[in-house]
Amino acid sequence: MAVLTVEGLKVRYSAKGPEILKGIDFEVQDDDFLAIIGPSGAGKSTLIRCVNRLVEPSDGKIVLLGEDVCALRPRALRNLRRNVGMIFQEFNLINRMSVMDNVLSGRLGYTGNMRSLFRAFPQDDIQLALYYLDRVGLSDHIDKRADELSGGQRQRVGIARALMQRPKLLLLDEPTSALDPKISREVMALIRDIALELKVPALCNIHDVQLAKEFCNRIIGLQDGYKKFDGATEQLRDADLDDIYAMEVL
Numbered sequence: 001m002a003v004l005t006v007e008g009l010k011v012r013y014s015a016k017g018p019e020i021l022k023g024i025d026f027e028v029q030d031d032d033f034l035a036i037i038g039p040s041g042a043g044k045s046t047l048i049r050c051v052n053r054l055v056e057p058s059d060g061k062i063v064l065l066g067e068d069v070c071a072l073r074p075r076a077l078r079n080l081r082r083n084v085g086m087i088f089q090e091f092n093l094i095n096r097m098s099v100m101d102n103v104l105s106g107r108l109g110y111t112g113n114m115r116s117l118f119r120a121f122p123q124d125d126i127q128l129a130l131y132y133l134d135r136v137g138l139s140d141h142i143d144k145r146a147d148e149l150s151g152g153q154r155q156r157v158g159i160a161r162a163l164m165q166r167p168k169l170l171l172l173d174e175p176t177s178a179l180d181p182k183i184s185r186e187v188m189a190l191i192r193d194i195a196l197e198l199k200v201p202a203l204c205n206i207h208d209v210q211l212a213k214e215f216c217n218r219i220i221g222l223q224d225g226y227k228k229f230d231g232a233t234e235q236l237r238d239a240d241l242d243d244i245y246a247m248e249v250l
């Protein structure tokens, strides 16, 4: 079943600026771990950010969990965003706060005065945070400040925080590009395994083709705002990659 359907998606960041996405169609099924690959500037991050309207589309239709995303009014959009867990390249943690508090902040969605609320989390949320901290391998670090952790550990906090939303879709925006190759692999394996356990589909912007092929079941290739490939990972041939990356200037 499709969790997300995107049709004819176009984006311009300003009225007179260039068209960044030029009519993209695709679906995310409920068991997909779908990679978006393509050269720098192809529009991968823009595409991910349109799904929950962090970037406003200029044309096209996005249906997420049965809702027409572009038609939603602010309150309904906030509610929908709570169903979408995001994991970012730079982790987006609050450095001065503890690991536990960073994870609990996942319950707050996108608004709210975190400091004043920290002591008011229901016991269920605290139990859930402890569970996910254990699941991502950080049980021994819950009281540390976020900035005392390594990059890989920080991304594990980011994963646990996203899971606290009990998401129905995960959006991953270059989740490993700040990490070394070995840790990148561990983090991708962790995200894939948890997504499978929780039966949450994921849409992942990733420039490392090798990682995409290793961990994702489907791949979309973008080039200069156009979709060049959309298929099962095992269907991706070297010729497709040559096509997707044909315009990359090294």
Ligand SMILES: Nc1ncnc2c1ncn2[C@@H]1O[C@H](COP(=O)(O)OP(=O)(O)OP(=O)(O)O)[C@@H](O)[C@H]1O
Binding pocket: 013, 020, 038, 039, 040, 041, 042, 043, 044, 045, 046, 047, 205, 207
């Ligand atoms: N906020 C913005 N305002 C104006 N232009 C933007 C903005 N964000 C991105 N762009 C432009 O949109 C194009 C696509 O950027 P985007 O970050 O989506 O590509 P990408 O494929 O994710 O690239 P990379 O792999 O380098 O992160 C680029 O030309 C970029 O300069």
